[in-house]
Amino acid sequence: MFRIKKLDIFIAKQFALLFVATFFICQFVLMMQFLWRYVDELIGKGLSLEVMAQFFWYMGLMLMPQAFPLAILLSSLIAFGNLGESSELTAIKAAGISLMQAFRSLIVIVTAIACISFFFQEVVGPKAFVSFRQLLISMKQKNPEVEIPEGIFYDGIPGSNLYVQKKDMDTGMLYGIMIYRMNSGYEDAAVILADSGRIQATAEKKHLLLTLYSGEWFENMRQSGLGVAATVPYRRETFSTKRIVLDFDGDFNMVEMGGISTDARAKGMGRILHDLDSIREFNDSVGHQFYHDAKRMTFDIPFIGKADSLKAVKEAMSDKTDIDSIYLKLAAAKKQQVVTIAANDVRMAMGDMEFKVDYSEALNREDRTHQMEAINKVTLSLSCLIFFFIGAPLGAIIRKGGLGVPVIISVLVFIIFYILDNTGMKMARDDNWTVWFGKLLGTAVLTPVAVFFTYKANNDSVVFNIDLYKSILMRMLGLRTKRNITRKEVIIEDPKYTMDARMLKNVDMEVRIYTEQHHLLRWPNPIKVFFRPGDDHEIETINEVLEMAIEDLSYTRNNYVLMKLNQYPVIATHAHTRPFRRKWLNTAIGLFLPTGIFFYIRMIRFRIRLYRDLQNILRVNKKLIPRAEQLGAGEKIEPTDDEFLL
Secondary structure, eight states: OOOOOHHHHHHHHHHHHHHHHHHHHHHHHHHHHHHGGGHHHHTTSOOOHHHHHHHHHHHHHHHHHHHHHHHHHHHHHHHHHHHHHTTHHHHHHHTTOOHHHHHHHHHHHHHHHHHHHHHIIIIIHHHHHHHHHHHHHHHHTSOHHHHOOSSSEEOOSTTEEEEEEEEOTTTOOEEEEEEEEOTTOGGGOEEEEEEEEEEEEOTTSSEEEEEEEEEEEEEEEEEEETTEEEEEEEEEEEEEEEEEEEEOOOSOOOOOOGGGGGSGGGSOHHHHHHHHHHHHHHHHHHHHHHHHHHHHOOOOOOSOOHHHHHHHHHHHHTTOOOHHHHHHTSOHHHHHHHHHHHHHHHHHHHHHHHHHHHHHHHHHHHHHHHHHHHHHHHHHHHHHHHHHHHHHHHHHHHOOOTTSHHHHHHHHHHHHHHHHHHHHHHHHHTTSSOHHHHHTHHHHHHHHHHHHHHHHHHTTOOSSOHHHHHHHHHHHHTOOOOOOOOOOSOOSSOOOHHHHHHHHHHHHHHHHHHHHHOOTTSOOOHHHHHHSOOOOHHHHHHHHHHHHHHHHHTTOOOHHHHHHHTTSOOOOSSTTTOSOSOHHHHHHHHHSHHHHHHHHHHHHHHHHHHHHHHHHHHHHHHHHHHHHHHHHHTOOOOOOHHHHHO
């Protein structure tokens, strides 16, 4: 039976306070990032505080499910980092409580947050999205003097199309103006050209005052009398300054919902699944109709007689149609007309095909967006648990609290998830990947990471030991480590120099014998390397005796001996025979050719390195053995050239 303990309450309080603080921080950051996309819709609009409050309120409701996972990641990292830094986590483990037992209260809390996230996406999010989009479209239609783009026609003013080549945002001047006015239809269209101008809203926000400079006005004139339309030549007017009043309601008015409610983001899970059936049924019917249209598509061949037509039909039925023979019977002028008509038919067919392709892609994209939105509601809620099992174990491993290291790690993890999720979303939306693969990419990558960190933290394994990874990398690449033997601060007993000299002489003799018997500079047999055991016990024995002598001599007070000891190489005792100690791993590496070649070349490098190390041992022994014998006999030692350098 699950019982609430004081430890559960203590950890829950630590997490809850941090979660509330980090949630508002994450929500603020996401809202600011989201706000940059729509900053142009807000500046210079003269929007009231009520409208702005609605804008930020709906934005906040939409972004809350995205803020939950990031806040959980950051708060769990800080909470368990603080516990580890203050040694409270050590005391918890010393009391016999495992890390998973310490997690259990937070697992319940995070699961509840994940359910809340799903509720927001299912109920609150769709309503907030509809209201936000409706508000955003209404804001775009307010104060068109700010909205008029450069280089394209703007049709936001009723009855007019306005083109501006360039505009100055500081002064509000418009340059290179072209206006098409169609108050009475296209037949009575007026064209206005001006070098520059300015557009302003009137005080009552019901009209726009357009002031134009250095331009011309072209307009068709039509009159109707006695029921018969009479055409009057067009009117042309040149002006230096012209003021035009345009009808426009500049007050803030909410637009109709229109197609906003059909967006997948405006629907809950139940409605998405229901609409998916209708969308797929409609798409299938359109596809079948396009298929039947393609089967019925025919090209008319004019200028051929009835007999030739019957012959062409019969031959077509028997798959023996010879169009060339029919075409060659025509006159030269008819041939040219046939080619022209055929080219027009092909262009029409191509245009029809392109339209159907675009329409089919739009229908398929609607299907995919509904699937993606349904999957996103689940994965975004599930990411709360995934981020917790990344943040809490990492905090227990790193044992650093505060807003330093946890913030850096949280940002890195979230950036990785954001890149994977957005990449998968775009690839799935464009039908380059399947929907399931694209939307589950981020979750599939981070779930094993969460399992790995939880396992390592629960077993007190080392994850961020830089020295360990450095040592593994150096061994893999065959990089050498150097000895660093220094004078001991306290020496209780001097080395046994005579015994050490005998040990080094024994090593000297064994190295010479080994070098003669083993040809290290020859390429080894790959079969023996990967598929047979190959431990080199002779080198292991030589290295063991050498290390015993070095260990004993390291307690010397003689600087010359210390210098020579640091010249001894660190010997790799098995890397020159096979890549790994485990037989099955060597077999697997050998069967996979690319890695087998890499490790085979690596092993050859270690054989050459071993040969040089053995020669280096002989050179060092040649100078160190006599000095050890002199020190062991207590003789007076004359300084050598090396000692003068010291």
